[in-house]
Amino acid sequence: MSLSVQETVMSDLLDLSDTPLAEVADTVSSDIGDIIRRAMPLSADPERPAVSAFNSSI
Amino acid sequence: MSGRVLPFRQFVLKVCSRCDLACDHCYVYEQADQSWRRRPKVISEDTVARAAERIAEHAQHHALPAVRVILHGGEPLLAGAARLRRICEILRREVEKVCPLDLRVHTNGVLLDDDLCRLFVEQHVKVGISIDGDQAANDRHRRYADGRSSYDQVVRAIGRLRDDRYRSLYSGLLCTIDVRNDPGATYGALAALEPPSIDFLLPHATWDNPPPGTAGSATPYADWLIAIFDRWIEDTHHVPVRIFESIIRTTRGAASLTEALGLSPSDVAVIETDGSIEQVDSLKVAYEGAPDTGFDVFGDTLNDAAGHPAIIARQQGLAGLCDTCRTCPVVTSCGGGLYTHRYRAGSAFNNPSVYCADLMKLITHVRGWRTHVDARPAGRPSAHAIPTRYLATLAGGYGDDLAIEYLVKSQRSLCRAMLGLVREQVRAHTLPASDGAMFNSGWELVTCLDEDNRQALDDVLAHPYVRAWLARCLEEMGGSTVDVASLAVHAAHLAAIAAAAAIRSGRQVQLQMPIREGAVHLPTLGRLHVGSATTATLTVGCDGFEVKSEFGQWSVPLAAVSDTQQPENWQPTRRLSAGKAVVALEDTDPYRDCHQWPAAPRLPAEQVRSWQRLYREAWTLVEREHSAYAPGLAAGLSTIMPLANDRPNREISAAARQAFGAIAAALPAEEGALALLIMHEFQHVKLGAVLDLFDLCDHSDRRLFYAPWRYDPRPLEALLQGTYAHIAVTDFWRARRHYLSGPEAEAATAKFALWRMQTAEATETLATSGSLTPLGARFVDGMRATVLPWLDEYVPDSAGDVARQWAEDHRRNWQGGLPR
Numbered sequence: 001m002s003l004s005v006q007e008t009v010m011s012d013l014l015d016l017s018d019t020p021l022a023e024v025a026d027t028v029s030s031d032i033g034d035i036i037r038r039a040m041p042l043s044a045d046p047e048r049p050a051v052s053a054f055n056s057s058i
Numbered sequence: 059m060s061g062r063v064l065p066f067r068q069f070v071l072k073v074c075s076r077c078d079l080a081c082d083h084c085y086v087y088e089q090a091d092q093s094w095r096r097r098p099k100v101i102s103e104d105t106v107a108r109a110a111e112r113i114a115e116h117a118q119h120h121a122l123p124a125v126r127v128i129l130h131g132g133e134p135l136l137a138g139a140a141r142l143r144r145i146c147e148i149l150r151r152e153v154e155k156v157c158p159l160d161l162r163v164h165t166n167g168v169l170l171d172d173d174l175c176r177l178f179v180e181q182h183v184k185v186g187i188s189i190d191g192d193q194a195a196n197d198r199h200r201r202y203a204d205g206r207s208s209y210d211q212v213v214r215a216i217g218r219l220r221d222d223r224y225r226s227l228y229s230g231l232l233c234t235i236d237v238r239n240d241p242g243a244t245y246g247a248l249a250a251l252e253p254p255s256i257d258f259l260l261p262h263a264t265w266d267n268p269p270p271g272t273a274g275s276a277t278p279y280a281d282w283l284i285a286i287f288d289r290w291i292e293d294t295h296h297v298p299v300r301i302f303e304s305i306i307r308t309t310r311g312a313a314s315l316t317e318a319l320g321l322s323p324s325d326v327a328v329i330e331t332d333g334s335i336e337q338v339d340s341l342k343v344a345y346e347g348a349p350d351t352g353f354d355v356f357g358d359t360l361n362d363a364a365g366h367p368a369i370i371a372r373q374q375g376l377a378g379l380c381d382t383c384r385t386c387p388v389v390t391s392c393g394g395g396l397y398t399h400r401y402r403a404g405s406a407f408n409n410p411s412v413y414c415a416d417l418m419k420l421i422t423h424v425r426g427w428r429t430h431v432d433a434r435p436a437g438r439p440s441a442h443a444i445p446t447r448y449l450a451t452l453a454g455g456y457g458d459d460l461a462i463e464y465l466v467k468s469q470r471s472l473c474r475a476m477l478g479l480v481r482e483q484v485r486a487h488t489l490p491a492s493d494g495a496m497f498n499s500g501w502e503l504v505t506c507l508d509e510d511n512r513q514a515l516d517d518v519l520a521h522p523y524v525r526a527w528l529a530r531c532l533e534e535m536g537g538s539t540v541d542v543a544s545l546a547v548h549a550a551h552l553a554a555i556a557a558a559a560a561i562r563s564g565r566q567v568q569l570q571m572p573i574r575e576g577a578v579h580l581p582t583l584g585r586l587h588v589g590s591a592t593t594a595t596l597t598v599g600c601d602g603f604e605v606k607s608e609f610g611q612w613s614v615p616l617a618a619v620s621d622t623q624q625p626e627n628w629q630p631t632r633r634l635s636a637g638k639a640v641v642a643l644e645d646t647d648p649y650r651d652c653h654q655w656p657a658a659p660r661l662p663a664e665q666v667r668s669w670q671r672l673y674r675e676a677w678t679l680v681e682r683e684h685s686a687y688a689p690g691l692a693a694g695l696s697t698i699m700p701l702a703n704d705r706p707n708r709e710i711s712a713a714a715r716q717a718f719g720a721i722a723a724a725l726p727a728e729e730g731a732l733a734l735l736i737m738h739e740f741q742h743v744k745l746g747a748v749l750d751l752f753d754l755c756d757h758s759d760r761r762l763f764y765a766p767w768r769y770d771p772r773p774l775e776a777l778l779q780g781t782y783a784h785i786a787v788t789d790f791w792r793a794r795r796h797y798l799s800g801p802e803a804e805a806a807t808a809k810f811a812l813w814r815m816q817t818a819e820a821t822e823t824l825a826t827s828g829s830l831t832p833l834g835a836r837f838v839d840g841m842r843a844t845v846l847p848w849l850d851e852y853v854p855d856s857a858g859d860v861a862r863q864w865a866e867d868h869r870r871n872w873q874g875g876l877p878r
Binding site: 012014017019 | 307444467468470477482508515750
């Protein structure tokens with residue numbers, strides 16, 4: 001993550017909208033760890049929440 | 059009308075046939091077709107109503123996932139605010155019975171004042187403005203009849219759209235090219251107006267009426283656009299330019315973004331002020347009556363018009379082009395150019411574009427750049443980014459539709475990445491033949507749809523429980539040992555996803571489908587009960603789809619996919635609608651049960667009616683009392699998943715990190731509770747998507763913290779989630795207390811007093827934790843900037859005393875370690 005001079009906050013998630021699906025796997029293969037970490041926090045660390053719940057009686 | 063026609067998906071509705079400017083390059087008034095003289099000046103309410111009914115009928119017949127209507131003219135704002143309001147209301151009333159409506163207006167801007175902007179905010183109408191560059195460029199053509207410049211009024215209008223109050227309306231700028239204008243100055247002037255997109259239009263021309271400015275160069279328009287392209291690609295954060303993006307997309311096989319390029323079939327119909335259904339009105343430059351179809355909304359359906367030979371002629375792709383074009387090396391990007399630009403008396407439209415040389419040079423230039431970029435080692439895709447202004451609104455607890463759109467786009471990339479990984483991981487295992495074959499055929503189909511009909515595929519991949527499915531597959535493959543049988547069951551679901559996208563796109567295919575719990579599941583569409591077989595054959599045809607298993611054969615007409623007239627065994631996904639806010643009531647998807655509470659089974663019709671009534675009332679409350687949340691909710695909340703509830707008086711709801719766009723809930727007793735839980739859970743949805751993009755917390759910090767709304771200590775990121783959600787909870791009671799009276803108002807005030815205190819305390823815990831990333835610290839500062847001023851708002855001492863007592867009781871119980 002970095003802050004550019006254009007005042008835009010950059011993620012390290014690649015924008016795959018222009019990448020054909022057939023080529024996505026090749027493009028992201030080196031980022032497997034990041035993607036798993038981002039997409040599946042529960043599996044990366046069971047202490048971290050994957051769901052939230054709200055009980056209005058509180 | 060027999061036979062299958064391709065549906066219209068975009069409708070240009072002419073609401074006024076006159077204009078307050080007298081631009082000398084206008085194709086409506088200054089070209090061959092003069093039919094505007096015979097039309098009503100302003101569309102009548104009856105004509106709007108009939109047009110809306112026809113559009114809804116068309117959308118239902120073709121089971122369209124959404125339609126776009128563009129209010130157009132002449133100058134549409136001449137219709138006046140009152141009539142425009144009625145037009146919007148009628149369109150939404152009719153069309154949104156069937157599918158979501160993307161409503162837009164295209165204007166010269168000179169009449170766009172605060173009243174109209176407020177109307178467009180209220181009606182969710184995106185605004186596009188015509189402007190040709192800087193003042194010198196704009197003044198060449200865009201003048202009043204008496205010669206006065208319109209530039210100042212247009213720039214003032216754009217200034218309104220750049221204002222935070224109306225920014226969500228701003229859809230882009232449209233610039234008609236005049237090669238006498240300096241290209242760099244034109245681009246710079248337009249980019250300085252911060253548009254979400256720019257569209258450069260070639261002046262409408264034919265071989266009989268060639269474009270201006272061609273005397274000194276064989277390719278003046280290519281030269282002009284190339285000068286802009288070369289500057290555009292150097293801009294780190296360039297504004298999207300439709301003509302360039304379309305060339306880039308078509309170069310790699312994707313669909314063009316404009317009818318002026320590419321081989322995609324035309325999907326636009328024009329409805330004139332007298333109800334006539336016409337072809338695109340650029341055809342007015344060809345000859346008198348060129349856009350006519352002879353159909354109108356009073357006597358004919360849009361399907362009738364879609365079957366008109368001239369409409370079909372613009373849907374034939376390569377086969378519809380002349381011999382010269384069919385053998386051209388850039389035809390997949392050019393597509394023969396805009397249909398209108400091919401016209402020549404005698405041979406009609408069977409010619410290359412009058413801009414053929416320009417298009418060839420421009421496309422070749424862009425392709426050359428693309429090849430260069432692809433060859434670079436660093437030619438990976440760029441990363442997602444969010445302008446700080448939008449991240450700041452999200453940090454404050456809000457986020458309008460533009461901010462949410464950044465999250466939606468990033469989720470799209472995440473799902474594509476996850477799907478790519480699933481594909482790689484599945485290939486590394488030997489699945490049982492049947493499941494493996496279903497996964498492979500599903501993969502083959504989604505990659506084809508990715509090239510041919512990205513929108514249909516994106517619509518399915520964006521379904522919240524498709525990501526939940528992807529997460530489940532990756533979980534199956536993430537352990538030290540892999541249960542291949544279990545993995546195979548989940549992997550085969552890709553065939554169901556591909557089939558749903560094929561049905562949505564109209565692509566005729568046949569493939570084997572997995573049967574789960576006795577049903578074939580089609581994400582976003584519904585499920586078909588077929589008995590206890592393990593697989594079935596699904597065939598997508600012209601008019602629907604068929605499913606065949608060893609226990610029988612079932613046919614589902616396409617219209618029934620979204621129709622209430624359901625064939626036996628077919629359980630379509632039902633929708634809850636409240637004006638612009640339409641969500642799926644998801645009670646069939648096999649991966650929906652990923653929340654903290656169990657999913658409810660398929661709801662009976664009377665419960666759906668209860669959901670519909672309460673949802674409409676809740677949404678009315680949100681719009682009335684919490685307007686800052688409404689645009690973000692309308693843009694990002696796609697799905698409500700009913701939860702099973704074994705204790706009727708218990709209100710339960712949840713959001714899941716793996717299901718962006720969905721909230722889960724048991725139906726509460728009244729609309730206030732539903733509004734509150736929607737706002738609360740959508741905070742989790744938003745923050746989850748932000749966390750998918752950015753690390754806000756140091757994950758190595760294993761400390762647990764006091765959360766004033768729970769009895770169990772929480773990790774830092776969980777506290778962040780809870781605090782962010784309680785900004786909305788606090789805001790809910792902050793506004794709600796003013797709409798209630800008596801004891802209800804007193805209770806609401808006490809809740810406001812409690813939650814502002816608790817949320818502020820939790821915000822300080824986060825801020826002083828020492829475990830936020832630099833961006834996380836800025837994000838929490840944004841949360842604090844929303845919450846802290848609330849502490850200064852007046853509440854009666856009695857409410858403050860109650861709140862303090864609640865807070866003390868909670869902490870005492872927490873310190874006692876009571877289970878929740």
